[in-house]
Amino acid sequence: MENVKRKPNIVFILADDMGSWALGSAGNGEVHTPHLDRLAAEGMRFDHFFCTSPVCSPARASIMTGRIPSQHGVHDWISSGNVNYGDLQEEVRKQPVFADERTAVEYLAGQPTYTELLAKADYACALSGKWHLGNSTVPQKGFGRWFSIARGGCSYMKPDIVENGEVKIVNEYVTDLITDNALQFLDELAQQEAPFYLSVHYTAPHSPWDRSEHPESYVAMYDDCPFESVPELPPHPNQIRTAPQGEGERRKELLRGYYAAITAMDHGIGKIMDMLEERGLRERTLIIFMSDNGMNMGHHGVWGKGNGTFPLNMYDTSVKVPAIFSQPGVIPAGQVRNELVSQYDVFPTLLDYVGLSNPEKGRLPGRSFDELLRGEAGAGREDIVIYDEYGPVRMIRTRDWKYVHRYPYGPHELYDLRKDPDEDANRIDDDECQEMLESLRYRLGEWFGKYVIPEKDGRTAPVTGFGQLSPVAPGVTEGGAFKPLSK
Numbered sequence: 001m002e003n004v005k006r007k008p009n010i011v012f013i014l015a016d017d018m019g020s021w022a023l024g025s026a027g028n029g030e031v032h033t034p035h036l037d038r039l040a041a042e043g044m045r046f047d048h049f050f051c052t053s054p055v056c057s058p059a060r061a062s063i064m065t066g067r068i069p070s071q072h073g074v075h076d077w078i079s080s081g082n083v084n085y086g087d088l089q090e091e092v093r094k095q096p097v098f099a100d101e102r103t104a105v106e107y108l109a110g111q112p113t114y115t116e117l118l119a120k121a122d123y124a125c126a127l128s129g130k131w132h133l134g135n136s137t138v139p140q141k142g143f144g145r146w147f148s149i150a151r152g153g154c155s156y157m158k159p160d161i162v163e164n165g166e167v168k169i170v171n172e173y174v175t176d177l178i179t180d181n182a183l184q185f186l187d188e189l190a191q192q193e194a195p196f197y198l199s200v201h202y203t204a205p206h207s208p209w210d211r212s213e214h215p216e217s218y219v220a221m222y223d224d225c226p227f228e229s230v231p232e233l234p235p236h237p238n239q240i241r242t243a244p245q246g247e248g249e250r251r252k253e254l255l256r257g258y259y260a261a262i263t264a265m266d267h268g269i270g271k272i273m274d275m276l277e278e279r280g281l282r283e284r285t286l287i288i289f290m291s292d293n294g295m296n297m298g299h300h301g302v303w304g305k306g307n308g309t310f311p312l313n314m315y316d317t318s319v320k321v322p323a324i325f326s327q328p329g330v331i332p333a334g335q336v337r338n339e340l341v342s343q344y345d346v347f348p349t350l351l352d353y354v355g356l357s358n359p360e361k362g363r364l365p366g367r368s369f370d371e372l373l374r375g376e377a378g379a380g381r382e383d384i385v386i387y388d389e390y391g392p393v394r395m396i397r398t399r400d401w402k403y404v405h406r407y408p409y410g411p412h413e414l415y416d417l418r419k420d421p422d423e424d425a426n427r428i429d430d431d432e433c434q435e436m437l438e439s440l441r442y443r444l445g446e447w448f449g450k451y452v453i454p455e456k457d458g459r460t461a462p463v464t465g466f467g468q469l470s471p472v473a474p475g476v477t478e479g480g481a482f483k484p485l486s487k
């Protein structure tokens with residue numbers, strides 16, 4: 001057992017569908033995020049931090065395990081396996097959102113997570129909020145305290161939550177519920193001698209965004225907002241019809257709800273930061289803020305993330321996430337980093353940060369950026385290449401180029417990010433770019449070939465963006481694990 005007496009506490013705050021652009025400290029002058037901006041001023045903010053897959057469950061699985069989707073087998077948001085349908089109370093069971101649910105499944109069963117390694121090293125681990133990795137009613141992966149959302153997304157004002165193993169629908173604002181339970185856990189954890197790890201997983205700012213879904217005080221803050229921070233473009237030709245979207249006043253209504261959800265979450269984050277200060281724990285605690293994936297709120301004409309279109313997309317607005325790391329006296333304050341970093345780097349980094357060995361080293365694709373967090377000389381990551389996947393869609397991104405490959409037939413995309421940072425001009429057929437194309441295509445195949453577990457390979461998985469029904473496993477026939485494309 002490693003000595004953990006002086007190891008730092010960790011509070012990991014995870015947003016849901018928050019674009020990297022939706023943050024005051026990132027240059028958005030319209031959204032109100034004063035507490036997150038304070039956190040950025042007290043720590044290090046990353047401008048080029050990428051999710052591993054541009055949809056919630058695969059991205060969250062990659063954060064926890066350090067594995068890519070073609071290693072952990074979660075390739076789409078989990079539509080079934082969150083709860084045991086037969087155990088639900090009648091009031092809950094009749095809700096249409098539970099229609100896909102069958103038997104609860106732990107999608108990460110048998111796969112090591114960093115929280116399990118922390119718990120093994122005597123960290124007290126607690127979760128408040130969204131889990132969405134299967135069997136939400138049961139504490140998993142080293143967590144001893146557990147307040148969760150029954151599925152993934154939920155109504156803000158009538159959420160389905162899990163408390164003491166039972167699924168309930170409550171008439172309270174879910175953002176406040178998540179904050180209040182996080183504060184309760186924090187109060188309990190602060191009284192223990194062992195270090196703690198607290199996950200605060202908000203559902204904000206995921207849809208729904210209707211005005212009735214959020215406290216009026218937050219929505220009213222944006223009544224006169226022109227929303228110039230978000231482009232107003234014609235609908236993307238591949239936009240899915242089921243996503244909330246609109247033009248004119250409807251567009252503003254949706255953006256009000258999105259920004260209000262962010263500001264309400266920011267208010268809760270302020271309470272967590274204040275409690276850490278009041279208990280004298282701030283300098284002993286690493287605070288991380290991140291989103292599971294990016295988000296388009298009209299960017300590229302898309303409403304949604306990677307599954308906002310079909311075929312699935314890999315726009316930077318879908319794959320880049322806000323990321324802030326702060327611990328006074330350890331992480332230099334007020335720094336903005338431009339190095340390329342991925343969520344699959346989180347697993348090795350956190351273990352390095354707290355001084356624990358990494359038993360998965362050599363099997364995982366990530367690289368620790370612990371030295372970068374500490375501001376150590378020579379810790380740059382200029383050579384890093386980012387890889388993403390969403391089912392049969394894979395991406396390689398360097399600082400200057402991006403290549404998107406869709407198995408088996410395309411369409412493929414190639415962007416020169418130096419000249420075209422907004423990814424408007426696909427140069428896949430440009431003769432001048434063929435040498436670069438071949439180089440990126442080779443590197444993409446070589447990298448995934450190194451890490452993919454064949455029976456969990458997303459290349460041949462019929463992922464539509466409409467949900468995963470069961471774990472990927474030998475014997476699951478074509479389409480059996482994934483929901484078909486909705487018309």
